[in-house]
Structures are given as C-alpha cells and as structure tokens.
Amino acid sequence: MAFAKISVSGGKAAIAGIWLSLASAGFAQVTNVPSGSPLAPDGTTSPPSATNSQSNLQTGNNGGNNPFADNGTIGSLDVSEKNQNNPLTLEQILSAKGATADKADNVIKKPPEPGEFEKYIEALLGRKVPLFGTKLVLPALRDFAAPATATVPPDYIVQPGDTIDVALSGSLDGSVERQVDTNGKIFLTGVGAVRVAGVRNSDLHDIVARAIGTKFRGFTASVTITKLRGIRVYVTGLANNPGAFTVSSLSTLANAVFQAGGPNGGGSWRAIKLYRNGQQVADFDLYQLMRGGSRVNDVQLQNEDVLFIPPAGPQVAVIGSVHEEAIYEAKPGESVADMLAAAGGANTVGDPTHFVLYQTGDPERAGPQWLASSVATGTPIGAGDIIQILSTGTLAMPIAQQKVLVRIEGEVQKPGVYYVSPGTTFADIVGQAGGLTSKAYAFGAKFTRQSVKIQQQESFKEALDQLEISLAAAPLNQDPTLASGDRDAQRAAARAVLMRLREAKPDGRVVLGIAPGATSLPGRVVLENNDAIYIPPLASTVGVFGAVYRPSSFLVDADHNARRVRDYIDQVGGSLPSADKGGIFVVRASGEVIPKKRGALNARVLPGDVIFVPVRTQPNLFWAHLRDLTSTLFSFGLSAATIVAVTK
Numbered sequence: 001m002a003f004a005k006i007s008v009s010g011g012k013a014a015i016a017g018i019w020l021s022l023a024s025a026g027f028a029q030v031t032n033v034p035s036g037s038p039l040a041p042d043g044t045t046s047p048p049s050a051t052n053s054q055s056n057l058q059t060g061n062n063g064g065n066n067p068f069a070d071n072g073t074i075g076s077l078d079v080s081e082k083n084q085n086n087p088l089t090l091e092q093i094l095s096a097k098g099a100t101a102d103k104a105d106n107v108i109k110k111p112p113e114p115g116e117f118e119k120y121i122e123a124l125l126g127r128k129v130p131l132f133g134t135k136l137v138l139p140a141l142r143d144f145a146a147p148a149t150a151t152v153p154p155d156y157i158v159q160p161g162d163t164i165d166v167a168l169s170g171s172l173d174g175s176v177e178r179q180v181d182t183n184g185k186i187f188l189t190g191v192g193a194v195r196v197a198g199v200r201n202s203d204l205h206d207i208v209a210r211a212i213g214t215k216f217r218g219f220t221a222s223v224t225i226t227k228l229r230g231i232r233v234y235v236t237g238l239a240n241n242p243g244a245f246t247v248s249s250l251s252t253l254a255n256a257v258f259q260a261g262g263p264n265g266g267g268s269w270r271a272i273k274l275y276r277n278g279q280q281v282a283d284f285d286l287y288q289l290m291r292g293g294s295r296v297n298d299v300q301l302q303n304e305d306v307l308f309i310p311p312a313g314p315q316v317a318v319i320g321s322v323h324e325e326a327i328y329e330a331k332p333g334e335s336v337a338d339m340l341a342a343a344g345g346a347n348t349v350g351d352p353t354h355f356v357l358y359q360t361g362d363p364e365r366a367g368p369q370w371l372a373s374s375v376a377t378g379t380p381i382g383a384g385d386i387i388q389i390l391s392t393g394t395l396a397m398p399i400a401q402q403k404v405l406v407r408i409e410g411e412v413q414k415p416g417v418y419y420v421s422p423g424t425t426f427a428d429i430v431g432q433a434g435g436l437t438s439k440a441y442a443f444g445a446k447f448t449r450q451s452v453k454i455q456q457q458e459s460f461k462e463a464l465d466q467l468e469i470s471l472a473a474a475p476l477n478q479d480p481t482l483a484s485g486d487r488d489a490q491r492a493a494a495r496a497v498l499m500r501l502r503e504a505k506p507d508g509r510v511v512l513g514i515a516p517g518a519t520s521l522p523g524r525v526v527l528e529n530n531d532a533i534y535i536p537p538l539a540s541t542v543g544v545f546g547a548v549y550r551p552s553s554f555l556v557d558a559d560h561n562a563r564r565v566r567d568y569i570d571q572v573g574g575s576l577p578s579a580d581k582g583g584i585f586v587v588r589a590s591g592e593v594i595p596k597k598r599g600a601l602n603a604r605v606l607p608g609d610v611i612f613v614p615v616r617t618q619p620n621l622f623w624a625h626l627r628d629l630t631s632t633l634f635s636f637g638l639s640a641a642t643i644v645a646v647t648k
Contacts, residue, residue, distance in 0.1 A: 124386075129317055152250070162249070164196065166222075180229075236306060237310055238311060257286065272310075276304075318339055405529055436521075443515070514590055541556060542568060547578055566601045578615050584611070586603055
C-alpha cells in the first residue's frame, strides 16, 4: 500500500473538513486501525464513505483521545494515493488546510575586515596575505549550519521539540508523527504518554515498542526521528557577526562559529570557549579541524549555550614557497616548526633545509636571520614574526653544473635526444650523433635555445606594446587631406596586423654566424639544457615575397653565385608601385637579416634565401614603427612564412 503523509493543525472542527476533502478527492483510508489504537482516534462517529474507500476511519469528537486534537502536538494521517481522475492535488489540500513547509534561512555573512597586522604585511610585501581560515566563511562558500534533515546519530539524545515518526505493520498498519512536548513525552492514543526525552536514538525504538506492547500484540514497529528541534545559542566576543543564532540540535561548536562568520580580524581561532549554565565546558582549537581534521572537543551544542571568541594570540606571517601563504595564530609555547607545519611546510620548489626569520617585534633582532630547519623546533615564535621559505627549485644553475638534454636531428648519422654531461660542446654532440651527412647544409643549421626563446618573447611583447601605443596615437599623425573612411580602414588594417603579430611566437633561434661554404658547426659553443639543433639538407630554392608582381620561389641553378638579389626581384616582374623599395631586406638560411642599407640589393643570393619587399605605408607612427620592426622581427625567431602571413 502506498502512503502519503499529511500534517495538519487546528481543533476538532477542522477534522470533518479535512475528512470531507480527502473523501471527495478519492483517497482511501488507513486500514487495520482498531478503535483506540495508537494510529487512530478513539471515537464512534464515522465520516461519510468515499466511493473508492477501502475502509472507514473513525474521527470522534472527544478531543482527549483524538490524535489530531488541538493539544499542542502535530498529528499526521497516512492515506493511500488519490484517484487519478480527481483534479485536486495533495499540494492543494495542504495549502487549503494551512500546512506549510520548512524553509532554510541561509544568510551570507560578510567577510571580516583585515586586522592591523594584515595591513602591515600587505604594505610590506605589496600584496595581500590572508588570515588563515577566512576563506572558509567567505560569501558563496558552503553553509556550515547542520540541516534539520541531517542523519541522526545513534548516540543523539532525544529532546523536547523533536518530531518522532511511529510506523506499525501487522495487526496495526499505518504511521503517526508526534512532537516531544515540553515534559519530554509523546502521546499515543490507547497507550498514553511515553517519556522519550533523555533517551538515546539507538534506544528509542525499544522504549516506544515496549510501551505499545503493553496494550497491543502482533505488530512490528519502526521508530525514527524525522525532525530535530532548533536550539538557540549565543556567539559572543570577537566574532565577525556576533549574536543569537537558531541552529539544529545536531550542531556543534564549530558549526555555530562558522554560522556566525568566524572570528573577526582580531578574534582567536584557537581558543574558542563554550559556556553552559555559567560553566566552561570546552576550549576548542579550530586549527585542529581545519589542518588536522580532528574534532576532538568540538562539543555538540545545547539550548542557551554561549560561545565566546577571545582576542587572538600572537599572529605570524608565513610566506614564500610554502603550501599556503597566510597569517597564522600562534599558541603560547609554539615554535617556528609549529607555524611551518600549519602552513603545510615547504612546497615542491621550497628549500626544506633553511628558512628566514624576521622578528619585527624585537628591535635588536629585526633583520633577517638565515637559520637551518634543524633549529626550527627550538626557536620560539613571537608576535609579528615573519617566516619565509625561499625557493631553490627555480634557481638557475651554473653552466658547468648543468647536465643537459640536447636534441639533434636532420642531416646527422644518428639523430636523437642525448643526455650529456656539463660542458658538452657542439663538436661533442655532433660526434656522438655520428657526424654530418654528405648532404648537410651547415650554413642553414637552425639552433634554438630555451633561455633565448624566453628573452625573445619578452622583447617581442615589448615591441608589440610599442606598436599598440603607435596605433593609439596614429589619429594625431594622420595626413589631414586623407578621407575619414580611408583613415578608419587603415586603423582597422593596423589592428588586424597587430592581432596577427600577437598570435606569432618567437622560437628562440640563435644565428651561428657560419660561413656559406662551411662543412661543420662551430665546435666551441657550450650546450645548455633543452637546446635543439636541426641540420637541413642543402637548400634548393630562393623565395621572393611581398610587394612584387609575382611572388615566387625559384630553384637554385648552377650559376646562383653570380646572381644578385635585384636579379631575382626583376625575375618576378619587379616591385609594385606601392612597394617600399628602401625597406627591402634578405633573410639568409642561417637566420641573418640583411637590409638594403647594408647592400641587400647587391648581395649575392645563397640557397635558402628569402627576399622580402615591404609595402609603402602612410606616414603615421604605427606604420612607420611596423616598417622599422618588420626587418628585425626575424631576430625574434619568426619564420619568413610568418612575416609574410601577418603583413600581406
């Protein structure tokens, strides 16, 4: 049989109305309800029978035995599912009879204001270092109040105001809810008052079943606590939001403190007092819960308990390479080691062997002290101290101490990744790779280095930032005779070029300065970790791109040494009228850039050369800077294809 539970309130006059609503809605009544049982009222007046009723429920008008009488308790009636043809819903019936649902009041607490020591650390470091624990009570984080529907533990003590559900099957079939009254009792019709206050939840079933068993036989009972009473507690002292709070009777000291927003900037997290009937019953250290997961002394609250948050103990800042930078509260007798443990200790890159101690509260020892971690346990902590863990994992080591991984590929006998000892040179790594092949083009060797790549990226970003400033200033330097639409189009084109340039990434290429006819790499260059060497085969083409009539790549013929850059430009039809002939430059296969002012037009062409003819631009800051920058972009490791793509 399917049951639905309805909670109602009111006196005897409401019963007939409820019954008529249920009967007209097509509900079946509770079955196997003997007169005078704990699940049914004790009376003789029968309500009208509904068409689909399976049996009748007697609702006498003698309020003393009626479990729905207005006697200060909450009655509940179990009924089967309504007839599906009936338009009324259970929610409509509840609404019509004044039943209401519980609503949780989840109030967001404001974060605590920073204390003076927090402000001092922020001014000293130029950044915020939070007070440990405040993140747990910031808005948008979890609500620490224990809900009224939480699972009730076996050792919970039943108190007045709790709601108990008694469900029976067998000779008695149905269920009823009763609220524990102020005398600690629940009333069951036909059984009488049963004292349950002070009983453990694990013993509640036996107490109630034994009481029912004095009057009835042949039943099976299920007894559960369905709703907990609310209790009132007071959070006082240096709380972020002091006051009186209504919490679940399952709430503990920590629940109430977090519900009050935690301690304020000057309140203690480590010595919270709990007073009951004028006597201190607990002294709780929240660090035990937040850092160690221990709830020892996290006492379950009782009605009218008072929590007092005293002033904070000595505050200490732990900064640097630790797992959680924060300002921590020290207890009397604690040491530097205790504070480091509270911060989680040194992180992966932190130095676990040493620490720096600044004793700001002692003018004679205010400077930094470099101490070994072995003395941390014996070094007492003081108010205002600052502990710093330095980073060692990010220190750059001397070249002579670096064991390196080097990647060498292309035209060598044994390409691969080699793990070599400090001081290994180009000559050494090429020898390990079996030497160059007969087709190797040493002049075109591409050598990239990680440290150079980082430097190039920083320089490239600075250059683009300057371009962006030039673009912003361009309207002040425009030709006044230029039409407004043309100026807008130029600015849009400039922004597009800038966006493409920001997507380009320098690759860390280093120009080796090898002679065009060289057959080996410079042997004395010392390798660094993550260096990469690519030796290409002898190049067979020369490219001409930019503002020319027919951008093309040409196969290098036998007499290429006799041909010059201007010859190849003529071969593609010459420069366009829009070309900037003064900005022509050549990029060698070695990565070297030769501008026109260094004789680019008359330079002899080498295999792998790229000849670039830029477009003449309007005389404003942005385009002037771009023209000046284009020929030097190759020094940032950008390929010729990238330059062509972003400038065409």
